[in-house]
Amino acid sequence: MNRQKSFENGKPTLYLVATPIGNLNELTYRAIEILKEVRYIAAEDTRNTIKLLNKFEISNKLISHHEHNLTSSIPKIIDLLKNEGNVALVSDAGYPAISDPGYELVKVAIENDINVVPISGANACLNALVVSGIAPQPFLFYGFLDHQDKKKKKELEELKKYKETIVFYESPHRIKRTLQLMLDIFGNRNIALARELTKLHEEINRGTIEEILEVVDTMKGEMVLVVEGEKFIKEEIVFEQSIQEHVDEYIEKGMSTKDAIKEVAKLRGISKNVVYQDYHKK
Numbered sequence: 001m002n003r004q005k006s007f008e009n010g011k012p013t014l015y016l017v018a019t020p021i022g023n024l025n026e027l028t029y030r031a032i033e034i035l036k037e038v039r040y041i042a043a044e045d046t047r048n049t050i051k052l053l054n055k056f057e058i059s060n061k062l063i064s065h066h067e068h069n070l071t072s073s074i075p076k077i078i079d080l081l082k083n084e085g086n087v088a089l090v091s092d093a094g095y096p097a098i099s100d101p102g103y104e105l106v107k108v109a110i111e112n113d114i115n116v117v118p119i120s121g122a123n124a125c126l127n128a129l130v131v132s133g134i135a136p137q138p139f140l141f142y143g144f145l146d147h148q149d150k151k152k153k154k155e156l157e158e159l160k161k162y163k164e165t166i167v168f169y170e171s172p173h174r175i176k177r178t179l180q181l182m183l184d185i186f187g188n189r190n191i192a193l194a195r196e197l198t199k200l201h202e203e204i205n206r207g208t209i210e211e212i213l214e215v216v217d218t219m220k221g222e223m224v225l226v227v228e229g230e231k232f233i234k235e236e237i238v239f240e241q242s243i244q245e246h247v248d249e250y251i252e253k254g255m256s257t258k259d260a261i262k263e264v265a266k267l268r269g270i271s272k273n274v275v276y277q278d279y280h281k282k
Helices: 029-037 045-056 071-085 103-111 125-129 147-159 175-186 209-213 243-252 258-268 274-277
Strands: 013-017 040-043 060-063 087-090 115-119 139-144 165-170 191-193 205-209 224-225
Touching: 013 029, 013 071, 013 103, 013 224, 029 087, 040 045, 040 071, 060 071, 060 175, 071 087, 071 103, 103 115, 125 165, 125 191, 139 147, 147 224, 165 175, 175 224, 175 274, 191 209, 205 209, 205 258, 243 258, 243 274, 258 274
Parallel strands: 013 087, 013 115, 040 060, 040 087, 139 165
Antiparallel strands: 165 224, 191 205, 191 224
């Protein structure tokens, strides 16, 4: 057991300082105070962090800590904590350890009986979640899916039956493919796609996966994807008709082929593309 009384034990402290995800003015007063007080600031990318520090006239010594130098930077930071004073850890945006370097250092710091203290601030996951219009709790933060389609499909298949709202991070050059896979595996769920949060071109897109796919080619910037959970996990509806027969039924009722395909996709909870391809096989 590790029982930490953060401000009573006099032990060295590793501060995990949340930094702005876009608008630099979102750095908190407490974060500024901590960054000025510590002897060293460990940064994911010192070139990015120096811009933030310059804005707030913070001149403490920067050291590099990123996913490619963990084996050398972690022992160095632990040594600094034990012998030279407190250290602040920052990532390029948001909280350290959330889809960014940090967890490994935190674990070693705890093992060395060093205080680990969070300094609150901006978080892209929560920002997107609360403006999504989708139930904010319970929710699952998943972060980035695997880059490879095969592994990504497996991840999505495992997440398919989750009732919780799920939050993903995604890059602009992979977002369209990710949405297409979600449509095929999850069905046409309601989602919110937020991009450039807190920045000048902030944009929140709310709608179904199919609706967002129609406009996603126009979007740039880092993205947060909020996806509603599976609503019908207790009972799976079994249709006696084939998809082709189901579409023909609505056409006979006076619908156009396009509208019939859309209606069948909605009723069955599957993609319009799946219905379209199946129907036009006949």
